[in-house]
Structures are given as structure tokens and as C-alpha cells.
Amino acid sequence: MMGIDVGATTIAGGLVTGAGDVLEVVQARTHRNGAGTAVETLLGVVDDLLVKTAARGLSLVGVGVGVPGAIDPEKGVMVKPPHHPVPEFADLRLAEQISTRTGIPAFVDNDANALALGEWTFGIGRGSASLVLLAVGTNVGGGIIHDHRVVRGHAGFGGELGHVTINFDGPSCFCGGKGCLGMYLGGAQMALEARRRIDPLRPSALLTLAGGEVSAITSKIVFEAARAGDPVAQGMVDEACEALGANLGGIVNGMNPEVVIITGGVAESLVPLETDILQRVRRYAYAPALSNTRICIVPADKRRTMRGAAALVLYELAHRGWREA
Numbered sequence: 001m002m003g004i005d006v007g008a009t010t011i012a013g014g015l016v017t018g019a020g021d022v023l024e025v026v027q028a029r030t031h032r033n034g035a036g037t038a039v040e041t042l043l044g045v046v047d048d049l050l051v052k053t054a055a056r057g058l059s060l061v062g063v064g065v066g067v068p069g070a071i072d073p074e075k076g077v078m079v080k081p082p083h084h085p086v087p088e089f090a091d092l093r094l095a096e097q098i099s100t101r102t103g104i105p106a107f108v109d110n111d112a113n114a115l116a117l118g119e120w121t122f123g124i125g126r127g128s129a130s131l132v133l134l135a136v137g138t139n140v141g142g143g144i145i146h147d148h149r150v151v152r153g154h155a156g157f158g159g160e161l162g163h164v165t166i167n168f169d170g171p172s173c174f175c176g177g178k179g180c181l182g183m184y185l186g187g188a189q190m191a192l193e194a195r196r197r198i199d200p201l202r203p204s205a206l207l208t209l210a211g212g213e214v215s216a217i218t219s220k221i222v223f224e225a226a227r228a229g230d231p232v233a234q235g236m237v238d239e240a241c242e243a244l245g246a247n248l249g250g251i252v253n254g255m256n257p258e259v260v261i262i263t264g265g266v267a268e269s270l271v272p273l274e275t276d277i278l279q280r281v282r283r284y285a286y287a288p289a290l291s292n293t294r295i296c297i298v299p300a301d302k303r304r305t306m307r308g309a310a311a312l313v314l315y316e317l318a319h320r321g322w323r324e325a
Contacts, residue, residue: 022306
């Protein structure tokens with residue numbers, strides 16, 4: 001299978017076996033040829049992987065692509081939301097275009113749905129009937145598997161758990177809501193908020209770790225500064241962990257999944273805080289439900305995203321009744 005993950009900065013594709021092993025990897029900057037060229041880059045990655053497939057003497061059963069945003073899985077078309085990092089994918093029949101180019105079935109879905117399928121098929125959630133995944137990166141995405149099926153919702157917006165309100169009086173989110181989880185935990189928003197709160201004229205761990213440049217502050221630096229005792233960073237990390245704990249409590253109470261997985265680019269910074277986060281979850285979750293839910297924090301790995309997109313192929317082939325070649 002060919003599994004491809006489309007990110008705001010990088011498109012990563014791989015050849016993945018039915019057991020989830022990644023044999024070949026191709027990566028390229030999403031807009032390597034300038035603004036609006038992400039589709040061109042994606043198709044170039046597909047072509048490169050086709051060459052590697054032929055060189056290995058392999059055959060492919062399908063192509064899976066995970067993209068940021070809501071997807072109509074039947075049409076393989078992305079709905080265009082505001083402030084999207086790859087707007088050129090909107091309203092494009094991408095699955096059809098890739099299938100025509102490769103001569104094999106192609107499937108497109110939300111990247112967090114693909115990640116959830118990857119963990120359910122090959123990873124931590126293997127063998128479970130229900131799983132919820134939070135992808136904490138630039139913003140916060142979510143994927144839900146219930147009773148062995150992906151929950152996509154009526155219009156493809158199912159699983160947008162990063163846009164669940166945590167604070168009714170919180171900051172406005174681009175989705176139109178207020179106080180969404182992503183406003184406290186999303187990497188881009190954490191960086192922006194830290195830059196807003198910091199006093200550039202006063203010494204601080206935040207400023208030191210950023211090399212004295214306010215504009216260089218990232219979410220990773222916020223977490224590092226919090227560990228170093230920076231009060232601004234500590235306040236932000238406390239808010240982020242409380243928001244995550246409340247969100248996880250809602251997930252446990254509302255869906256009662258077997259497994260909850262937290263992954264994505266920010267997850268590495270959350271690993272040292274796992275005990276604290278779980279303590280906060282206990283304040284919000286119904287205890288009997290939480291006692292039967294396994295919560296895991298897994299740092300991001302490009303190979304996981306490729307396996308997720310490949311798992312999408314297996315899932316769709318099975319549910320659409322197609323036979324593997």
C-alpha cells in the first residue's frame with residue numbers, strides 16, 4: 001500500500017506492508033514550488049513512490065491519503081474551512097485524480113481519522129472495538145472509532161474534538177466557537193499566546209530559550225521554560241493541561257472508549273506531564289468509566305502517519321467489499 005500524510009509544511013509518503021512495516025519513504029516540502037502547489041507536490045510524491053514500487057517488484061492494492069480538514073469520504077473531497085494550511089485541496093476530487101494516475105483504488109480522509117485507523121490497525125489500539133485519538137499539533141484534531149467503524153459524522157466533521165469548548169469565556173477560535181481545546185493546547189496558539197504575554201524587557205526563561213527573540217518562541221519552548229520555572233510558561237502549561245484533562249474527561253464520559261491516544265507534534269512535550277494530566281482527568285471523568293479506559297501519550301512519528309494512511313486503504317477495501325489485488 002501507499003500511505004501519504006499531507007501536512008502544512010511537509011508531505012510524507014511511504015510504501016507500507018499489510019503488517020504495517022514501512023519499506024520506503026519519500027518526503028517533500030508541501031509548497032516546495034511556491035504557494036498553491038501542494039497538489040503538484042503530492043502527485044510528485046505519488047510518482048516517486050510508484051518508481052520505488054516498480055524497483056522493488058511490488059504490487060499495490062491502494063493509496064491512502066490523510067489531509068488536514070473535513071472530508072467527504074465517498075467523493076474524496078476536502079471541505080474548505082477558514083484559515084486552512086493547504087486550501088488548494090478544497091473541492092478537489094483528489095481520490096479520483098490519484099486513482100486515475102495510479103490505476104488502483106485511492107482513498108482520502110481527515111489526517112486524524114487516518115492516524116486513529118493506524119493505531120487501531122497496527123498500533124496501541126489493535127484489537128479494540130473503540131478508540132479515540134487526539135492529534136495535538138499546530139491545532140488539535142481528533143479521530144473516533146466506535147464499534148469497529150470510523151465516526152465521520154453527517155458532513156465529515158465528526159471527531160473535531162479540538163473544537164470542543166473548554167471555557168465559555170475563553171478566546172475566540174477560528175471555528176466560530178470560544179474557548180476551544182485547541183486555543184489552549186494547539187502548538188500555534190500556545191506560541192502566539194506566549195509571545196503576547198511575555199515582557200520582552202524583562203529577563204525570563206522563555207526569552208532565553210528563544211535566543212532573545214520573542215518571534216522565535218514555540219510551544220516546545222513554552223514547555224521547556226515551564227520546567228525551568230518561568231511563571232508565564234508555567235501558567236500556560238497549567239491551563240493547557242487543565243483543558244486537556246477536561247476534554248479527556250468529556251471523551252471518557254461521552255464515548256466510554258477502550259483506548260484514548262494523544263499524539264502529534266506537541267505530544268512529546270506532554271509525556272513528562274502524563275501523571276499530572278491523568279490526575280486532572282480524574283476530576284472530570286466518571287470514575288467507573290475511566291477505570292476501564294486506557295489513556296496513552298505517544299510522541300509523533302512520520303511513520304505512524306504513513307501507516308495511518310495505509311490503514312485507511314485496508315479499512316475502505318474491507319468496508320466497500322473490494323478484494324485486494
